[in-house]
Amino acid sequence: MLDGPRSLCVLGCGTMGEAIVAGVLRAGWLPRENIVVTARREAVAERLRTRLGVAATTDNLAACEAAEVVLVCLKPQRFADILDTPKMRAALAGKLLISIAAGVNLDKLARWLPQTALVRAMPNTPSLIGEGMTVVCRLPAETANAANDEQLGLALRIFASVGECLEVEAKLMDAVTGLNGSGPAFVYVMLEAMADGGVMMGLPRDVALTMAAHVFRGAAAMVLDTDMHPAALKDQVTTPAGCTIAGILTMEDGRIRSVLARTVQEAAKVAAKLG
Incomplete structure (x- = not known):
């Protein structure tokens, strides 16, 4: 063929x-x-x-x-x-x-x-x-x-x-569309928001964007290359009374897990109607 x-x-x-x-x-x-x-x-x-x-x-x-x-x-x-x-x-x-x-x-x-x-x-x-x-x-x-x-x-x-x-x-496949097809856009929003946080704390915009992009690339590579669960990798970074757990608790206050999960769910629902 x-x-x-x-x-x-x-x-x-x-x-x-x-x-x-x-x-x-x-x-x-x-x-x-x-x-x-x-x-x-x-x-x-x-x-x-x-x-x-x-x-x-x-x-x-x-x-x-x-x-x-x-x-x-x-x-x-x-x-x-x-x-x-x-x-x-x-x-x-x-x-x-x-x-x-x-x-x-x-x-x-x-x-x-x-x-x-x-x-x-x-x-x-x-x-x-x-x-x-x-x-x-x-x-x-x-x-x-x-x-x-x-x-x-x-x-x-x-x-x-x-x-x-x-x-x-x-x-x-509708779930695939919501996660895989639309997913890069959701990551870009999160990446931009993290860079905004860096800018708020004094980093130049270009430096903050570069750092945030490499954080996403490196974290994704860790998941793929180690086969470890993301929760286990998160725990490796999270020390008692440290800055990481403080940041994570702020994320949890904003219900970030359910918001992101619902984001994929809603995208999948709309995908099912496109055809």
């Missing part, structure tokens, strides 16, 4: 689609001539040709007809208009379609494309710098639209070009 001309089509190649194509090209396992991307306007298509060095078109149907695998990066609101047509069903029959849209579940895609193997994915914006996290799912093996292991492996390989990947059950 992906060994023929225009074998990967990126439908609606915006910011995330461009990041994924760039990552695949950096990884070096798929040549430029095997990729085609689409855009709504010719000016955007021309910009993509120049920036990525791949074929670009405004003709979604022709691009899908020529491809073996289609990565759909359209806005959820455009899915039905583009995909739910007899010509597109014929163009995608027997192929693999990977969707990164929030709220458009696999059951809905299966109704539109009954003869197409389906994978749903939720990457996040750190994919733009190769530090993304992408979560994928597929339908159960007994269903007509189930992607096989080779197809799932191909999807994982595509997203591994821009970061880490893992697979979950399809029913969990």
Whole structure:
């Protein structure tokens, strides 16, 4: 698979689609001539040709007809208009379609494309710098639209070009969207707030932002690299009668745990309605 001309089509190649194509090209396992991307306007298509060095078109149907695998990066609101047509069903029959849209579940895609193997994915914006996290799912093996292991492996390989990947059950994807898709924005708010605290105590803004960003990066690396629970890592920093426990108690006074948990919950609820 992906060994023929225009074998990967990126439908609606915006910011995330461009990041994924760039990552695949950096990884070096798929040549430029095997990729085609689409855009709504010719000016955007021309910009993509120049920036990525791949074929670009405004003709979604022709691009899908020529491809073996289609990565759909359209806005959820455009899915039905583009995909739910007899010509597109014929163009995608027997192929693999990977969707990164929030709220458009696999059951809905299966109704539109009954003869197409389906994978749903939720990457996040750190994919733009190769530090993304992408979560994928597929339908159960007994269903007509189930992607096989080779197809799932191909999807994982595509997203591994821009970061880490893992697979979950399809029913969990709205929660994944709330945590993984929206999560970077929540972290940016927390990072900015911590930097504000540093500024309030006299640090220059640029110094405070740099320190806060490295605090988040280092703390996240500790969780991933040590496999220790965050609570255990927190206790390593928290000495009796020290400044850290004083700060933590202030956070707890503000109900930060429930606020952050509810933040993810609310984002997941909205994600479920987007499709």
